[in-house]
Amino acid sequence: MQFYLDGYRPGDPLVAPPAPGVADRGAELPDHTDVLVVGAGPAGMVLAAQLARFPELDLLVVDRRGGPLAVGQADGVACRTVEVFEALGLADRLLAEAYWVNEVAFWRPDPADPSRIVRTGRVPDTEEGLSEFPHVIVNQARMLAWLREDLDRQPGRPAVRHGWTVAGLAVDDGDPDGYPVTVELTGPAGTARVRARYVVGCDGSRSAVRTAIGRELRGDRTDQRWGVMDVLPVTDFPDIRLKATVHSHAEGNVLVIPREGGYLVRFYIELDQVRDAGEVDPVRLTEIANRILHPYTVEVRDVGWWSVYKIGQRLCDRFDDAPDDGSRAPRVFIAGDACHTHSAKAGQGMNVSMHDAWNLGWKLAAVLRGVAPPELLHTYTAERQVVAQELIDFDRRFAALFSRPPEESDPGEFERYFVQQGRFTAGVATRYRPSPITSADAHQELATGFGVGTRFHSAPVVRLADARPVQLGHAARADGAWRLYLFADRDGSALRALCEQLAGPGSALRRHTPAGWDPDAVLDVRAVLQQHHHDVEVGSLPAVLRPVKGPLGLVDQEKVYCPDTRAGDVFDLRGVDRDGCAVLVRPDQHVAHVLPLTAHAELTAFLAGVLRPV
Numbered sequence: 001m002q003f004y005l006d007g008y009r010p011g012d013p014l015v016a017p018p019a020p021g022v023a024d025r026g027a028e029l030p031d032h033t034d035v036l037v038v039g040a041g042p043a044g045m046v047l048a049a050q051l052a053r054f055p056e057l058d059l060l061v062v063d064r065r066g067g068p069l070a071v072g073q074a075d076g077v078a079c080r081t082v083e084v085f086e087a088l089g090l091a092d093r094l095l096a097e098a099y100w101v102n103e104v105a106f107w108r109p110d111p112a113d114p115s116r117i118v119r120t121g122r123v124p125d126t127e128e129g130l131s132e133f134p135h136v137i138v139n140q141a142r143m144l145a146w147l148r149e150d151l152d153r154q155p156g157r158p159a160v161r162h163g164w165t166v167a168g169l170a171v172d173d174g175d176p177d178g179y180p181v182t183v184e185l186t187g188p189a190g191t192a193r194v195r196a197r198y199v200v201g202c203d204g205s206r207s208a209v210r211t212a213i214g215r216e217l218r219g220d221r222t223d224q225r226w227g228v229m230d231v232l233p234v235t236d237f238p239d240i241r242l243k244a245t246v247h248s249h250a251e252g253n254v255l256v257i258p259r260e261g262g263y264l265v266r267f268y269i270e271l272d273q274v275r276d277a278g279e280v281d282p283v284r285l286t287e288i289a290n291r292i293l294h295p296y297t298v299e300v301r302d303v304g305w306w307s308v309y310k311i312g313q314r315l316c317d318r319f320d321d322a323p324d325d326g327s328r329a330p331r332v333f334i335a336g337d338a339c340h341t342h343s344a345k346a347g348q349g350m351n352v353s354m355h356d357a358w359n360l361g362w363k364l365a366a367v368l369r370g371v372a373p374p375e376l377l378h379t380y381t382a383e384r385q386v387v388a389q390e391l392i393d394f395d396r397r398f399a400a401l402f403s404r405p406p407e408e409s410d411p412g413e414f415e416r417y418f419v420q421q422g423r424f425t426a427g428v429a430t431r432y433r434p435s436p437i438t439s440a441d442a443h444q445e446l447a448t449g450f451g452v453g454t455r456f457h458s459a460p461v462v463r464l465a466d467a468r469p470v471q472l473g474h475a476a477r478a479d480g481a482w483r484l485y486l487f488a489d490r491d492g493s494a495l496r497a498l499c500e501q502l503a504g505p506g507s508a509l510r511r512h513t514p515a516g517w518d519p520d521a522v523l524d525v526r527a528v529l530q531q532h533h534h535d536v537e538v539g540s541l542p543a544v545l546r547p548v549k550g551p552l553g554l555v556d557q558e559k560v561y562c563p564d565t566r567a568g569d570v571f572d573l574r575g576v577d578r579d580g581c582a583v584l585v586r587p588d589q590h591v592a593h594v595l596p597l598t599a600h601a602e603l604t605a606f607l608a609g610v611l612r613p614v
Contacts, residue, residue, distance in 0.1 A: 001089070002558065005550040012153075014089065019055045019155040029161060029192045032179050033060040034368055036196040038209050040065070040160045042074070042140065043336035043353040044202035045147040048158060049088055050361030050478050055155035057368055060194065062164035062185060064203065068148065069141045072230065072305030074350035075259065075266060077138060079131035080427025080455060081351045084358050087478045087589065090146050091133065098136035099260045101125040105244040106415045109406050114249035116295050121415050125243065126426050132458050132471050135426060138260050140350060163188045169199065169212035171321065171331050181331050198364055200333045202357065205314075207338035213321040215334065217341060219314035219392065224403065225271040226343075227285040229306035232263050235298040240265060245414065247406050251291040255402075264304065270403060271308070282306050313392045313399075314341045319356075319381040329374035330381070333360060340388040342395040351427050352391055356384050362587035365480045371512070371522060372611055376437070383432050394424055428455055432590055436609050439593040446581035447487070447594045449574030456485075456585045459574055460567035462533045465557040469564050473589065475526055480587050482607075486527040486597065487571065489580035494597040495527060498582070499542035501600045508604040509544070512611040519547040522611065526559045528570060530578070533562040 003013040040063035164187035179195035201209025244256040255268035316339040320330035336353030366372035423429040431453040458473025488495040563569040584593040
C-alpha cells in the first residue's frame with residue numbers, strides 16, 4: 001500500500017484530507033450532482049465507494065430507510081467479492097471478522113430409517129487455487145458499515161442521506177447545463193429536486209427508478225416460502241459449524257450457514273405450503289427445524305433477525321434507459337435487485353449486485369473524467385444482463401434440486417451439481433464476451449491462465465524493490481486505471497523494446513494520459529520478470545517501470561515483480577509463455593487482451609477504441 005505521494009503528514013495515512021468546500025455543506029440536498037445513487041444497499045455502496053475515489057466528481061447517495069441497516073439480510077461473500085474488497089482496501093477487515101466457509105456437508109434420509117437424517121458427504125467449499133481468498137460469511141450490515149466508513153476517508157466525504165424516496169424522474173437530452181436527469185425526491189425536509197448527469201437505481205426489487213424508466217422485472221413467481229433466522233442455538237447436530245444442506249424424507253429441507261463470531265448460525269428453512277401455511281415466527285421456525293433435523297434437536301437461546309420470503313427468478317431485459325437502437329447513450333441505470341431477483345440458497349444476490357456496481361462504477365468515472373466517451377456506458381447492460389441471465393438459469397436449477405423430495409432424486413445429484421457449479425458460486429466464472437473493451441482471444445495461448453474476458457487470476461510473486469512476497473492481482477486498486485502486465489521474455493530484450501515504445505510520443509501510454517496527471521493514472525504499466533529478484537538491480541529497469549509521480553516528483557519503485565519460487569513460479573502457475581506476453585486488464589480486473597510483447601501497434605489500436613486521446 002502506497003501513500004505520502006503528495007507529502008508527509010502525520011496521522012492515519014488512509015484518511016485523505018477533505019476536499020475544499022466539504023466542511024461547508026449543509027443538511028439540505030444539493031440542487032445538482034454528477035451522479036445520484038438511489039439506494040445504500042450493497043450495490044449502491046460499492047458504486048459510491050468507487051466514485052468517491054475521484055474528488056473531482058460530485059456524488060449524492062440517498063436511501064429510503066431512516067438510517068443504516070443494523071442486522072439481517074444477505075451474508076454470503078463470494079471469493080470474487082473479497083477480491084473486489086481487496087481493491088477497495090477493505091479485505092483485511094472482512095476476513096478478520098467473517099466466518100470462513102471451508103467445507104460443505106450434505107445430509108439426507110437414512111436408507112435404513114428414513115425418519116432420521118445422516119451425513120452423506122463432505123466436500124471443499126471451493127476448489128484448490130480458485131482464488132487467494134476464501135468464501136466467507138458476514139452480516140451485510142457490517143459490510144455496509146465498512147463501506148460507509150470508507151466514504152468518510154475519501155476527499156469528498158460523500159454522505160448517505162437517509163429517508164429520501166424517488167417520487168419522479170425525467171430525462172431531458174436537450175438540457176444546456178449538462179444535467180439532463182431531474183429527480184423529484186420526498187423525505188425528511190419535504191420535497192427536493194436534484195438534477196444529475198447520471199442516476200443509478202440500486203433501490204431494490206420494487207425500484208422506483210426502474211419504474212420511472214419503463215423497465216420491468218419479468219419471469220417466474222412462486223408460492224414456495226422459506227423462513228430465515230439468525231440465532232444463537234444449543235444443539236447436538238454435529239455440523240452446526242459447517243455449511244450444511246439437509247434434506248429430510250417428508251419434513252422439508254434446511255440450509256445451515258454458520259455465521260461470524262463462533263456461535264451465531266443462520267437457518268434457511270423450507271416451509272410446507274399446506275402444513276406451514278399460517279403465520280410463522282421464530283418459535284414456529286424452530287419447531288420446523290427440529291422436525292427436519294430429527295434425530296438431532298436445536299434449542300434457540302436468542303434470535304438476532306428473522307424473515308419469511310418467497311422464491312422468484314425475474315429479470316429486466318435492459319439495465320438502463322438507452323433506446324434499443326443505441327441512438328443515445330444511457331443516462332439512468334439500475335443495478336442489483338432492481339434488475340434481477342432470485343432465491344437466496346446459493347448466496348449470489350448480494351454478490352452479483354455488487355459486481356453490477358463494480359462493472360458500472362469505473363465506466364461512469366471514466367466518462368465523467370473525460371477519459372472515455374459516453375458510448376462506453378452501452379457496455380454495462382451488454383455485459384451484466386448476460387451475467388444476470390446466467391444467474392437466473394443457475395438459480396432456477398439450484399433451487400429446484402434443493403427442494404426436490406429425496407425419493408425423487410439421485411442421492412448424489414445435488415452434491416455433484418454443487419461441485420460442478422463451484423466456480424460460478426465463487427463468482428469467478430464470469431467471462432465477458434468480445435466487445436470494444438474486451439478483445440477476442442487470438443493470442444490466448446500466450447497466457448492460458450489469464451482467460452480473456454475473465455477476472456485477472458492473481459498469483460504469488462516477489463516485489464523486486466523490497467523483496468516482499470505479494471499477490472500480483474493486489475496491484476489493482478479501485479482507481480479507474482487500466483493495467484498492463486508485461487511478462488518478460490527470457491533475456492528481457494522484447495520487454496525493453498516495448499517499454500521504449502511506451503515511453504515514446506504517440507504511444508498507447510502517452511496518447512491517453514492528460515497533461516498534469518501521473519503517468520500511471522490511465523494506464524498502469526507493470527512487469528513480471530523471469531529472473532530471481534537477487535539477480536536484477538532496480539536501477540537497471542526502463543524508465544516506464546520507474547515512473548516519476550506526484551507534486552514532489554517521487555519515483556514509484558513498486559512496478560516490477562519476480563517469481564516467488566517458494567509459492568510457485570507465476571509463469572508456470574498461469575501458463576505464461578516463456579517468450580513473454582502483455583496482459584491488459586480493465587479497471588474492474590477483467591482481462592481485456594492478451595498480446596505478444598511485439599504487438600505495440602495492436603495494443604495502441606485497441607486502447608484507441610476505448611479511451612479518448614489527449
